Amino acid sequence: MESYNYLVVGSGLFGAVFVHEATKRGKRCLVLERRNHVGGNIYTENINGINVHKYGAHIFHTSNKEVWEYINQFAEFNNYINSPIAIYGDEVYNLPFNMNTFSRMWGIKTPAEAKAKIAQQVAEAGIKEPKNLEEQAISLVGYDIYEKLVKGYTEKQWGRSCRDLPAFIIKRLPLRFTYDNNYFNDRWQGIPIGGYTPIIEKLLEGSEVMLNTDYFTFIKENPGIAEKTVFTGMLDEFFGYSLGHLEWRSLRFETEELDIDNFQGNAVVNYTSREVPWTRIIEHKHFEFGTQPTTVITREYPLEWEPGAEPYYPINDEKNEILANRYRELADKCENVIFGGRLAHYKYYNMDQVIAAALEAIRKEFNS
Known part of the structure; x- marks a missing residue:
């Protein structure tokens, strides 16, 4: 097999931005993706004209002008404003906590x-x-x-x-004493028209991508295939869980298409009663102001994480942070490996933070 400058593990935002910038600089990149699609958790799938957020709602928001201008090279964003509502029994409330609430x-x-x-x-x-x-x-x-x-x-x-x-x-619970249902305070927000997948596809242009490919199996069969590795998988998995498992919370999604044009009248509806098993229902068409005759909804269920399950939210308590720091010390000693993204940093990142981190990694790597 040919040799590459970078073997990039994972095709989510961090990996894809890194690949795009490295390719622009004349580097050859091979991307390995264990799923059957690119994009990581921001992957969107088109179902009868509706862009479905397969791994939970992803609403882009940022106050970082560099990041906003960067991502707008690859998509046009609409003016969607995140204004979720909460249902408690028979009562309906606006979020975030504001004067309407x-x-x-x-x-x-x-x-x-x-x-x-x-x-x-x-x-x-x-x-x-x-x-x-x-x-x-x-x-x-x-x-x-x-x-x-x-x-x-x-x-x-x-x-x-x-x-x-x-x-x-809960260090704080934001309270707004205005009648303002805009969930985010960021200067820019919206949803990419056409979904997130086309953004990733544009970022990966000029690189080679292998889907359904496990890095650990692949690298055993192809040692030395690249000068450097960009690893966006789980930090503890990279080191064979040698110090123990970092803990996460996981999620399960139930998605269905309904033969009605409007199920709940809002993109995001939280269910705050313990008796309702899901935390929220996403109605995807509302992210892009869809007028399709059918609709697609997703119920989101939190899950206890166990090894082998999909990791979503790091449990950044004292015990896990101590363990994560021990793994980070090992990572710092890996000369030819760049660790990046939510899984490899064991941090909850918004999308703009992932892009900013990837651009910073590029600047460090290429002294530019």
């Missing part, structure tokens, strides 16, 4: 009334030093918001009681 919950109208209500509940709780997530949340937003909009959702996400979760998971 407070007005619906307490029948009040002004910021002063909302602040007074929250302050009253926080004072009545009298929690000085929160011992767990429940006490931390109540000390920030009071009982009503915690009970209806935080408790059940969080317990589903983590698979355990809020009383058994550490307080540091």
Whole structure:
């Protein structure tokens, strides 16, 4: 087999941006992807004209002008604004927590009334030093918001009681005392018209891509195939789990096409009651203001992660961070391996952060 300058493991955003920039500089790249498609978790699949986010909702948002201008080379973005709603029993609330939320919950109208209500509940709780997530949340937003909009959702996400979760998971709960349902504060946001997959395909142009290919099997059969490796898989897996497993939370998706034009009237609807097994339902057509006669929805179920399952959210508690730092020390000693992305850094990244990290890796690699 031919030799390459870079063997890139994974075709998600980090790998694809790195490949694009390296190829522009005249380097030969071979991309290995264990799935049967490119794009990692931002992969979108077209179903009857609807771009379906196969691995959960991905809404691009950033305040980084360099990243925004960079990604706009590869797609035109629409003006979608993320304004999720929450359903608790028969009640419907706007997210993030703002004056629409407070007005619906307490029948009040002004910021002063909302602040007074929250302050009253926080004072009545009298929690000085929160011992767990429940006490931390109540000390920030009071009982009503915690009970209806935080408790059940969080317990589903983590698979355990809020009383058994550490307080540091919720450092703050943003409260907005304006009637503003825009979930993100970032300067730029939107959805790429036509989905994310075409972006990845453009980024990978000029490189060779092998799908359904496991890196560890491949490299045993093809040692020395590349001068350097760009690894975007799981950090602990690269080292054969020699120090133990880093822990994650996982997800399961149930996607179905419905013979109606509009199922829930919003792209993202959170279900905050513990009794409802899914955390949210995504209706994909609303990301691109679709008018198709049918619709596609996805129910999202949190899962306890176990080795072999798909990792989604790193559990960055003290125990796992200590282990991750030990693996990072090993990674620093690998001269011809560049580690990048959510899995290899064991960090939760937004898409813009992944792109920024990839561009920084390119600058470091090529001194440019």
